[in-house]
Amino acid sequence: MLVQIRKDTLINAVQHVLRAVAVNSPIPILQGIDIHAGTDGIILTASNISMTIQYKIPQDNVSTTVQRAGAVVIPARYFYDVIRKLNNEVVVLELKDKLVLTVMSGGSRVSLCGMDSTEFPSLNNEELYSKRMQINNLMFRSAIKQVAIVASTSETRPVLTGVFFECDNDSLNLIATDGIRLAYQNLHNKNSSNDNFKAIIPAKNLYEISKMLIDDDVTTEIEVSGNRIQFKASGLKVQSALIDGTFPSIKNVVPKSYLCEILVNRIGLLQAVECVTVLASESVIKLVADPNKLKLLSSTAEVGDIENEVSLMEMLGDGFNISLNGKFLIDILRNCDCTSLRLKYAGKNNPIAVLPNDSGISTLFLITPIRTHT
Template sequence: MLVEITKDSLMNAVHHVIKAVAVNSPIPILQGINIQAGADGVSFTASNTSMTIQSMIPQDGASLTVKRTGAIVIPSRYFYDVIRKHDDELVVLEIKEQLILTIISGHSQIRLCGMDSAEFPYIDNGEGLSPSKLQMNSALFRSTVKQVAIVASTSETRPILTGVSFECHNNSLNLIATDGVRLASRTLHIEGYTNDSFNAIIPAKNLSEVSKLLSDADETTEIEVSNNRVKFMANGLKVESALIEGTFPSTKNVIPQSYLCEILVDKACLLKAVECVTVMASENIIRLVATADTLKLLSRTAEIGDIENEVPLLKMRGEEFIISLNGKFFIDILRNSDCESIRIRYAGKTSPIVVLPDDSLMSTLFLITPVRTHN
């Protein structure tokens, strides 16, 4: 292998794939980055078995020139640190001896011992299978994942809840996540989708990493689901993730179908108020008191003090109410609501609060279960 590549292109590719490196893996090869130089360009791949990320740099004669093909797996941490500390714009990667990568940049020359690329996990191209395929705008997909994945559970007690449910039917894709206390759901319309329906549960952690790699530009992300894997492809990046086996719990009976009160509040004002009162909240529990024209927010911590804040209501329909909930969970929901104002629906003391964007075109819905208090 003999490759000439600009430092910016190399750092960009390594920065993407290093997120999937299995740093503490007992399998040494998973602590490395697989570099494969071919006639069409160079791919950089890292994998932790649950997720594999590949970044492809095409040969263009400007940012990359492949003079000799080859492949090697090199230690990710040392490779990343070495490249990052070099100032020269051009980096040369060459295999002169078996399983040893020589890195030349300016007046510096480094030799890294590597491993056999043939032993590295590869991304399944799905030969012989007929995967379910769909495409969507990258920016839209990124914002949707950000909204939904935030409420997925981080506890392995119920592994199924650590994932985000993808339910595709006809031309609609519904993403759902819940940790048992909160729930987030959003439905997207898929143009030209003709495949059969499918259900898949993708680890929320992997999905969040995918969304971070995507651009906010007007690009397209391709998604393929087959067997127990899902692939995301966009702008030279390819990410493959394992799926979580099992059946996602039904959420149909969780969402209240009627409500006793609905209030409309400016999101920015409410978020600021919730952040303020949660500072003094014992175990993050805050109280919401909705009156005719204001929403009061209160919290206290014994022997420390208490705090009260008010937010004006833009609209109210129904009866006044008082309810307690986890302020930190509420903050997460508000921060990930892409709207100027939100609707909050109250369905009773023991029913979940429903939070909706005040935009009929957005199909986003959040639930948060109230907390029972003594007063």
């Protein structure tokens, strides 16, 4: 391998694949980045088994020139730290020995011991991706931000660590739940094909993927096979494993009817919830809806208590009185983009529903209340 490349181009490519490097893996090769130089450019690949990211730098003979093909896996962290500190704009990568990569730039000469590229878990290119859909990046990022935060972080029920994708004709449903709260979003997706599929994708992979799809106006191609999903954007290919299992149905969880419904300003409610949660013992806050105002209360023994008020824009029903985890409500309120939202109460023993009050995308959040003695 003999490659000449602009430092900025190389750093940008490494930053993309770095998200999939298994930094603490007991398997040394997974701590590396596979660098593959061929006639049409340089392909960088990193994989933590659950997710594989491939980034292609095309050969353009201006910022990137491949003079001799070759491949090697090099330790990701050292490589990234070194190239960031180089003080010349152009970097030359040369594989002199079979497994020793030399990085040359200005007055610097770095030798890095690599590993055999053929042993690296490559992207699964042969597999037939039978189902296809397309989604706008901005819409996708916004949906992941709101839904994925609700997924469980505990491995006791692996399906709950994922986000359930349910593609059905023109619509895509995203659902996540950790057993106490639930987020549901229905995207009316004009660009999708007629392929129907269901898949559970690890929430943490979706986070990383959504952070890479930064061009708002661009549409990303999604392909799903039996056990993996692939996202394709310019230069970028990301594959994530799917989670095996059946995602719990939400049909019996969403209340059929509500006893009371209030409409509030999102930012006003967020500030009030953040304020009362400061003094909320075990994050438990109490919401009391009276005509015209929503009271928020919390207390911590031996420290103090808070009472806060938010004015209501609208109220249907007789009011309610419910306790819930304030941090869960903060998560929802922070990640919505709407100006106002509805809280719907369906009785003491049913989850409270939060619905952003904007048109277009249909979104629903549920939070199971906490039973208190007061």
